[in-house]
Amino acid sequence: MEQNLNLYHIFYTVAKCRNISGAARQLFISQPAISKAISRLEQNLNTTLFLRSSRGVRLTETGEILFRQVESAFDAICQGEEQLRKVQELGMGHLSIGVSSTLCKYVLLPYLSRFTRENPHIQISISCQSTYQTMEALEKGTVDIGLIGENERMEKLVFYPVQEIEDIFVCTRRYLENLCKRVSFPGKPSAGDLISHATLMLLDKENITRQYMDKYLFSEGISAAQILEVTSMDLLIDFAKIDLGIACVIESFVREELESGRLIRLAMPVSVPVRKVGFAYIKNAAFSSTAGKFMDFYMECCEGNGKL
Known part of the structure; x- marks a missing residue:
């Protein structure tokens, strides 16, 4: 030929x-x-x-x-x-990332903002899906990198922690006042007592955060009178702000609301253990040069911030 x-x-x-x-x-x-x-x-x-x-x-x-x-x-x-x-x-290339909508907004976007400025000719594809769906996509090779929550099913992955996150329970002061008017608590109610009589707002059961919180609530012997399931963290925050119930959210995502007093944090007897989110990819898999460039960029960011 x-x-x-x-x-x-x-x-x-x-x-x-x-x-x-x-x-x-x-x-x-x-x-x-x-x-x-x-x-x-x-x-x-x-x-x-x-x-x-x-x-x-x-x-x-x-x-x-x-x-x-x-x-x-x-x-x-x-x-x-x-x-x-x-x-x-020009350094052209394509990078596909799997990430939940919540982690995309609050964790990934700051990295992407700087990465795209430094690499304007790399095309980025974002697949917004749950952590477990992202892990399946990594195994199938339909995404290069995943931004996921650390979990018990990661033996096939290389995992680079980005930050620790803490799950907390929040609501408005008005919601708590109205709840206490409806329910006669003997003495000052604990956070567990309040949740047991409140509308507890959680992510849907396919979400890794929801599964993590179900284990925590079970271990603490807490069950809610009513559970409202939603599909995104943003909706949980918005619903909490309109007095719809007590929401389980990630502390760093509502810091502004907590500082302004628009939302208050319930003091749990035992805090929810912190967990990690990070970038992950399949061990020993073919790694594109563009994906490698993004991970190198992330490592440089960590070194620049004194994290390593």
């Missing part, structure tokens, strides 16, 4: 130049070598490709048919070479 490709290249150049001498100069080979190559290609194809005259050469009808196809092929090769040149010069 390699030798045939060389013959086609000579054929293509002769057809473009319309004479053998011009093609010889362009290809830096002798005219007899070109004539021999054309003859060989004609023998291989069992057809005449050029009509020769004192003025040069012109394509036969079958030569025209072949030239149109060969021209498309060499144009495609040139376009491929040009694309590779741009990839190398």
